[in-house]
Amino acid sequence: MSITFSDDYLLGKPGPAYFFQRLVWSYAITGTLLAAVRVDLFTALAAGPASPADIAARCRTHPLNTEKLLVACAAMGLLEKDGDLYHNTPFADRHLVRGRPTYQGELVEHLGRQWTRWVEIDHFVRTGERGPQELAEGEMMTHLERQEDHRIWITAMHNVAMAGQAEALADALDLSGRRLLCDVGGGPGTYALVLCQRYPQLQAVVLDLPETEPVAQEIFRSFGLEDRVHFRVGDYLQDTYGQGNDVVLLSGVLHGETVEDCHLMLRKAYDSLTPGGLAVVQEILLNDEKTGPLLPALFSLHMTYGTSYAGGEIARWMAEVGFTDVEVRPLKGYAWLNGVVVGTKR
Numbered sequence: 001m002s003i004t005f006s007d008d009y010l011l012g013k014p015g016p017a018y019f020f021q022r023l024v025w026s027y028a029i030t031g032t033l034l035a036a037v038r039v040d041l042f043t044a045l046a047a048g049p050a051s052p053a054d055i056a057a058r059c060r061t062h063p064l065n066t067e068k069l070l071v072a073c074a075a076m077g078l079l080e081k082d083g084d085l086y087h088n089t090p091f092a093d094r095h096l097v098r099g100r101p102t103y104q105g106e107l108v109e110h111l112g113r114q115w116t117r118w119v120e121i122d123h124f125v126r127t128g129e130r131g132p133q134e135l136a137e138g139e140m141m142t143h144l145e146r147q148e149d150h151r152i153w154i155t156a157m158h159n160v161a162m163a164g165q166a167e168a169l170a171d172a173l174d175l176s177g178r179r180l181l182c183d184v185g186g187g188p189g190t191y192a193l194v195l196c197q198r199y200p201q202l203q204a205v206v207l208d209l210p211e212t213e214p215v216a217q218e219i220f221r222s223f224g225l226e227d228r229v230h231f232r233v234g235d236y237l238q239d240t241y242g243q244g245n246d247v248v249l250l251s252g253v254l255h256g257e258t259v260e261d262c263h264l265m266l267r268k269a270y271d272s273l274t275p276g277g278l279a280v281v282q283e284i285l286l287n288d289e290k291t292g293p294l295l296p297a298l299f300s301l302h303m304t305y306g307t308s309y310a311g312g313e314i315a316r317w318m319a320e321v322g323f324t325d326v327e328v329r330p331l332k333g334y335a336w337l338n339g340v341v342v343g344t345k346r
């Protein structure tokens, strides 16, 4: 008879004996997921349950080490086993099989590409600069590799939106009667697209850097909304956000900027809005006490030159710029970006 061991020390509730194991082993969970996504294990399993030898053949990987990976993925709740055959859990099938609308592979790959940053994060804490290994890796990248890196990053933002973030945002807003939205630093434009889907009278402009345009245009086409969502090449610190906007969305951009530039961007948003217009800041927000939550806290270190701000801070800046009825709203459901700060131009 097989003995049942508890997984509480890694995946369950924290307790005195488990807490430290979780702290020291969490990186191995990320590394295992990264390996599984890179060898496309879950896509291989979408074809049906398979033995370790079959999966190794499908993925062209080392048989014994593939079995170790399968066992680890099963222990992490991503695979199940019937007899000798492994298959995807519903979660893995929905989010880790290439081609599914809610595929998260680019997000996993994007975060995997920041591994060196985390290995050297003590250097950043000591000196205020990114570590020498990360800087050297960056300098060695070719133009094509940089382009690919940017594509993965922008598509990772699309992954986040499609996994439920866009729905959470749309559920938190009422845009009835609004006609023009500017999505500042909109990246893939997924929020603009989903909001335009929900509000048929709405049109949107996605303002972003030139290197983002090809990725965004492909996503616009996949939604069939090229006639209502347009890409505008621009610099959100230098250029205006246009005129006559009913809504300005600043999603996931303020955390990359200094407090002074956040003020500047909120002022530009204000100037571009019609009276009664709405500014919506969707962000990964710290609590006002700055004791968490954990993801915004980790993300702040991860950003290195950016910072997670507290909802109360952003609300204060918006009021200083002139917005009224400023409100911090937590987002429900999937929430990497866990809140919105909303204000009105009177």
Ligand SMILES: C[S@@+](CC[C@H](N)C(=O)[O-])C[C@H]1O[C@@H](n2cnc3c(N)ncnc32)[C@H](O)[C@@H]1O
Binding pocket: 154, 157, 158, 161, 184, 185, 186, 187, 188, 189, 207, 208, 209, 212, 234, 235, 236, 237, 250, 251, 252, 253
């Ligand atoms: C973290 S992503 C957020 C993308 C999207 N708004 C979202 O929430 O998923 C930041 C975006 O800002 C864009 N960006 C960065 N600096 C910019 C600048 N100076 N002008 C315009 N866009 C910029 C990037 O290209 C990227 O698309």
